[in-house]
Amino acid sequence: DAGITQSPRYxxxxxxxxxxxxxxxxxxxxxxxxxxxxxxxxLRLIYYSAAADITDKxxxxxxxxxxxxxxxNFPLTLESATxxxxxxYFCASSDPTTTTDTQYFGPGTRLxxx
Amino acid sequence: xxxxxxxxxxxxxxxGESSSLNCSYTVxxxxxxxxxxxxxxxxPExxxxxxxxxxxxxxxxxxxxxxxxxxxxHITAPKPEDSATYLCAVTYSGGxxxxxxxxxxxxxxxxx
Numbered sequence: 001d002a003g004i005t006q007s008p009r010y011x012x013x014x015x016x017x018x019x020x021x022x023x024x025x026x027x028x029x030x031x032x033x034x035x036x037x038x039x040x041x042x043l044r045l046i047y048y049s050a051a052a053d054i055t056d057k058x059x060x061x062x063x064x065x066x067x068x069x070x071x072x073n074f075p076l077t078l079e080s081a082t083x084x085x086x087x088x089y090f091c092a093s094s095d096p097t098t099t100t101d102t103q104y105f106g107p108g109t110r111l112x113x114x
Numbered sequence: 115x116x117x118x119x120x121x122x123x124x125x126x127x128x129x130g131e132s133s134s135l136n137c138s139y140t141v142x143x144x145x146x147x148x149x150x151x152x153x154x155x156x157x158p159e160x161x162x163x164x165x166x167x168x169x170x171x172x173x174x175x176x177x178x179x180x181x182x183x184x185x186x187x188h189i190t191a192p193k194p195e196d197s198a199t200y201l202c203a204v205t206y207s208g209g210x211x212x213x214x215x216x217x218x219x220x221x222x223x224x225x226x
């Protein structure tokens with residue numbers, strides 16, 4: 001039972017480069033989420049998706065792009081990375097058809113933008 | 115503005131010394147309150163969900179309770195392996211699509 005995985009786990013890039021963070025879940029959950037975690041801010045929602053081809057903005061979407069062509073995958077792209085996007089990124093998923101709407105998180109990707 | 119506030123920011127306990135963590139919220143129309151545990155370098159791990167005032171849930175040395183304005187995570191006779199950051203988050207009926215709003219967490223250290 002792989003659950004939810006993220007890749008890469010660590011990434012160093014330079015300002016202006018495009019970076020894609022991958023998220024894959026094996027539970028067939030309809031909802032998927034991207035968060036960033038920064039000291040002093042806690043976890044903040046970037047984008048979420050209710051199903052394949054349905055995405056919506058969260059609290060801090062600027063500078064990020066998402067897509068969801070398949071239920072199990074939800075990649076997050078930084079089109080032109082900036083230093084302020086240095087953070088730890090977490091993907092999560094949930095199944096709202098159950099009695100709870102608990103979100104389950106992946107292990108995270110630590111991104112450094114130089 | 116809907117907010118989730120956790121206190122204290124950090125708590126240091128001796129092994130066996132029971133205590134409580136607090137999570138207060140100002141959301142209108144709480145849908146659910148969630149507790150997570152996060153170890154360094156890892157993703158948040160789900161602990162509990164509470165939906166209505168008066169509800170309680172337990173897991174090993176942890177017990178979560180909920181009132182109309184706050185939740186407590188009680189830790190009974192903690193062990194060093196309970197050391198972690200504990201995160202509280204809420205969803206609210208006025209929001210959409212199950213979005214979690216997180217507090218900043220409480221860093222718990224249990225000394226042997």
